[in-house]
Amino acid sequence: xxxxxxxxxxxxxxxxxxxxxxxxxxxxxxxxxxxxxxxxxxxxxxxxxxxxxxxxxxxxxxxxxxxxxxxxxxxxxxxxxxxxxxxxxxxxxxxxxxxxxxxxxxxxxxxxxxxxxxxxxxxxxxxxxxxxxxxxxxxxxxxxxxxxxxxxxxxxxxxxxxxxxxxxxxxxxxxxxxxxxxxxxxxxxxxxxxxxxxxxxxxxxxxxxxxxxxxxxxxxxxxxxxxxxxxxxxxxxxxxxxxxxxxxxxxxxxxxxxxxxxxxxxxxxxxxxxxxxxxxxxxxxxxxxxxxxxxxxxxxxxxxxxxxxxxxxxxxxxxxxxxxxxxxxxxxxxxxxxxxxxxxxxxxxxxxxxxxxxxxxxxxxxxxxxxxxxx
Amino acid sequence: xxxxxxxxxxxxxxxxxxxxxxxxxxxxxxxxxxxxxxxxxxxxxxxxxxxxxxxxxxxxxxxxxxxxxxxxxxxxxxxxxxxxxxxxxxxxxxxxxxxxxxxxxxxxxxxxxxxxxxxxxxxxxxxxxxxxxxxxxxxxxxxxxxxxxxxxxxxxxxxxxxxxxxxxxxxxxxxxxxxxxxxxxxxxxxxxxxxxxxxxxxxxxxxxxxxxxxxxxxxxxxxxxxxxxxxxxxxxxxxxxxxxxxxxxxxxxxxxxxxxxxxxxxxxxxxxxxxxxxxxxxxxxxxxxxxxxxxxxxxxxxxxxxxxxxxxxxxxxxxxxxxxxxxxxxxxxxxxxxxxxxxxxxxxxxxxxxxxxxxxxxxxxxxxxxxxxxxxxxxxxxxxxxxxxxxx
Numbered sequence: 001x002x003x004x005x006x007x008x009x010x011x012x013x014x015x016x017x018x019x020x021x022x023x024x025x026x027x028x029x030x031x032x033x034x035x036x037x038x039x040x041x042x043x044x045x046x047x048x049x050x051x052x053x054x055x056x057x058x059x060x061x062x063x064x065x066x067x068x069x070x071x072x073x074x075x076x077x078x079x080x081x082x083x084x085x086x087x088x089x090x091x092x093x094x095x096x097x098x099x100x101x102x103x104x105x106x107x108x109x110x111x112x113x114x115x116x117x118x119x120x121x122x123x124x125x126x127x128x129x130x131x132x133x134x135x136x137x138x139x140x141x142x143x144x145x146x147x148x149x150x151x152x153x154x155x156x157x158x159x160x161x162x163x164x165x166x167x168x169x170x171x172x173x174x175x176x177x178x179x180x181x182x183x184x185x186x187x188x189x190x191x192x193x194x195x196x197x198x199x200x201x202x203x204x205x206x207x208x209x210x211x212x213x214x215x216x217x218x219x220x221x222x223x224x225x226x227x228x229x230x231x232x233x234x235x236x237x238x239x240x241x242x243x244x245x246x247x248x249x250x251x252x253x254x255x256x257x258x259x260x261x262x263x264x265x266x267x268x269x270x271x272x273x274x275x276x277x278x279x280x281x282x283x284x285x286x287x288x289x290x291x292x293x294x295x296x297x298x299x300x301x302x303x304x305x306x307x308x309x310x311x312x313x314x315x316x317x318x319x320x321x322x323x324x325x326x327x328x329x330x331x332x333x334x335x336x337x338x339x340x341x342x343x344x345x346x347x348x349x350x351x352x353x354x355x356x357x358x359x360x361x362x363x364x365x366x367x368x369x370x371x372x373x374x375x
Numbered sequence: 376x377x378x379x380x381x382x383x384x385x386x387x388x389x390x391x392x393x394x395x396x397x398x399x400x401x402x403x404x405x406x407x408x409x410x411x412x413x414x415x416x417x418x419x420x421x422x423x424x425x426x427x428x429x430x431x432x433x434x435x436x437x438x439x440x441x442x443x444x445x446x447x448x449x450x451x452x453x454x455x456x457x458x459x460x461x462x463x464x465x466x467x468x469x470x471x472x473x474x475x476x477x478x479x480x481x482x483x484x485x486x487x488x489x490x491x492x493x494x495x496x497x498x499x500x501x502x503x504x505x506x507x508x509x510x511x512x513x514x515x516x517x518x519x520x521x522x523x524x525x526x527x528x529x530x531x532x533x534x535x536x537x538x539x540x541x542x543x544x545x546x547x548x549x550x551x552x553x554x555x556x557x558x559x560x561x562x563x564x565x566x567x568x569x570x571x572x573x574x575x576x577x578x579x580x581x582x583x584x585x586x587x588x589x590x591x592x593x594x595x596x597x598x599x600x601x602x603x604x605x606x607x608x609x610x611x612x613x614x615x616x617x618x619x620x621x622x623x624x625x626x627x628x629x630x631x632x633x634x635x636x637x638x639x640x641x642x643x644x645x646x647x648x649x650x651x652x653x654x655x656x657x658x659x660x661x662x663x664x665x666x667x668x669x670x671x672x673x674x675x676x677x678x679x680x681x682x683x684x685x686x687x688x689x690x691x692x693x694x695x696x697x698x699x700x701x702x703x704x705x706x707x708x709x710x711x712x713x714x715x716x717x718x719x720x721x722x723x724x725x726x727x728x729x730x731x732x733x734x735x736x737x738x739x740x741x742x743x744x745x746x747x748x749x750x751x752x753x754x755x756x757x758x759x760x761x762x763x764x765x766x767x
Binding site: 017022023024025059062068075076105108115119120123135140146253260263 | 388391392395408417421422424425427430431432443444447448450453455457458459461462463465466469471507508509510558740741742743744748
């Protein structure tokens with residue numbers, strides 16, 4: 001009697017709750033640390049050993065001092081240890097407690113990643129632009145106008161500060177001069193909607209066109225221009241965009257691609273900034289051809305009106321001197337092809353035998369320069 | 376033998392959780408969102424393991440890589456829908472209605488069934504990856520049925536100005552719970568239809584009283600009646616906390632896992648206290664962050680007054696420095712506030728609801744058997760894509 005008892009009398013280092021994963025029962029097991037691993041002594045007397053290098057612990061547990069252990073490769077069985085000396089011993093004996101228990105399915109991961117990237121790329125770069133181009137062609141002018149009005153309101157909100165929309169400059173003489181100028185720069189055939197010129201009271205040296213014939217000039221651009229011809233050249237360029245219906249295509253395309261990009265980046269930290277940047281990138285790679293076409297339109301129409309096309313070049317030249325050529329990040333963020341190329345193209349459009357006249361008289365130009373108020 | 380009572384312990388602590396959330400939040404930021412699958416998995420592991428019925432921690436076995444794969448699966452399907460459908464809607468709404476409101480409305484309405492579908496799938500995935508005592512939880516299929524019924528019930532709740540909301544809440548809870556399992560044992564949500572109306576009483580009383588005050592003010596032209604608002608406004612806020620606590624109690628005490636029952640005593644005052652105190656702490660953290668960022672921005676810019684604003688080049692240089700600082704500051708605030716709100720709101724609430732709850736087991740636990748693993752090709756990819764339950 002006493003002999004059999006002695007056989008089962010093992011000195012345990014501690015106890016733990018064990019779940020096997022077959023039934024919702026807990027089994028109290030005695031634990032012993034040996035040189036090669038952790039011995040589990042079951043209530044029925046059977047013993048099994050978990051080798052030190054196979055033991056893993058669940059990570060990110062709320063109870064930092066205790067341990068929940070399992071064997072590498074085993075799916076269900078768990079050993080739940082309270083905090084104490086034994087838990088600390090195991091932490092020092094088991095070398096790979098926090099290693100991955102299952103191999104990473106690389107092949108599957110790579111296949112699906114490639115599939116997702118390919119499908120998103122196909123949608124953003126092929127399907128959506130293609131559909132946008134098609135739909136832009138059949139969008140009725142009223143629709144285009146409405147799209148432009150909505151976008152204009154949004155942009156004014158963004159450029160303004162807090163709740164205040166950015167102000168427009170309405171100096172009467174300036175408006176009349178610009179109005180007269182833009183009529184000369186229109187194409188010979190009629191546009192489906194009138195071109196609408198807005199001057200924003202904002203420091204940016206920029207100009208852009210929106211769907212439905214809106215053309216926006218910034219005060220910063222008028223101030224940076226060294227003569228009416230440079231403003232005329234920029235205006236002609238933007239009207240070129242209107243003629244090409246580029247803004248409409250662009251607006252429809254971003255409607256499609258912004259949602260897809262939001263899907264990819266998820267809603268971490270209000271990912272709007274990343275989203276915006278990414279969308280700008282796509283914009284740039286997409287509209288180079290449209291920019292070149294708008295430049296060509298400007299060259300032709302300026303030539304027709306007897307205004308020197310070189311002014312587009314001189315304006316770019318000064319931008320280049322001031323800010324450097326748009327390399328690297330800037331090249332992607334500005335939707336314009338590199339300045340160097342455009343300056344050369346503008347120069348090439350000049351007819352050396354022709355006498356050019358300024359696009360507006362001295363008084364008109366002064367009115368344009370002061371239309372945002374005298375500062 | 377009297378039934379065994381298993382108290383639920385809670386092991387989570389605000390400090391470690393805050394740092395875990397902060398760390399994983401920054402990783403998510405640095406990887407442009409890709410780490411979010413790991414972040415969410417790690418936070419769930421923490422929250423799950425904190426709940427210890429009878430001293431044995433819950434376990435969350437979801438895998439980040441499985442989530443990433445599920446996300447990729449969802450992207451392939453959803454990218455097409457979102458890209459093409461949004462574009463077409465936009466076109467039609469401008470071509471025929473000259474405005475984009477319709478496009479937004481249609482695009483949103485088109486997503487509603489998908490939203491409920493994704494919510495059900497996400498719950499099923501989470502249950503399938505939850506274990507206690509080594510036994511898996513699980514859920515039957517039924518996502519489209521849930522989407523259909525949810526729309527009907529929520530539609531009714533909206534039409535009746537929220538009067539049927541307690542009905543809706545219980546009804547949908549029944550739909551979800553009655554399809555849930557612990558091991559091979561089905562879980563049941565009991566309770567009469569009107570079970571949850573009592574939990575709403577402290578919302579209804581002050582609303583009725585406000586109505587009375589309004590009528591009296593109008594009838595007797597005596598604005599003194601409006602002073603009643605001083606009573607009813609805080610009463611409604613308390614009523615909302617009372618609803619949180621009492622509806623939880625009523626629903627969990629009518630849940631049945633075979634013979635196993637639950638008992639719970641959540642306190643509305645505690646719930647309210649967590650929100651009020653948490654709000655104060657969160658505001659202090661936010662102010663401190665703002666001051667730090669403002670100070671940093673000032674140091675980086677080297678003091679603002681030396682600038683000649685007429686000089687374009689200097690403005691360019693200045694914005695080249697300040698824009699990254701502002702962007703970094705914005706994200707810093709965003710990640711920190713996210714982590715802080717988990718530590719200040721989510722954790723104490725979970726702790727309170729866990730600690731006041733008991734599992735009453737007349738010996739049935741030992742008979743519950745394991746269930747098979749529920750493979751999930753898309754994990755919670757759709758929910759992730761649609762931002763359903765983005766918190767945890």
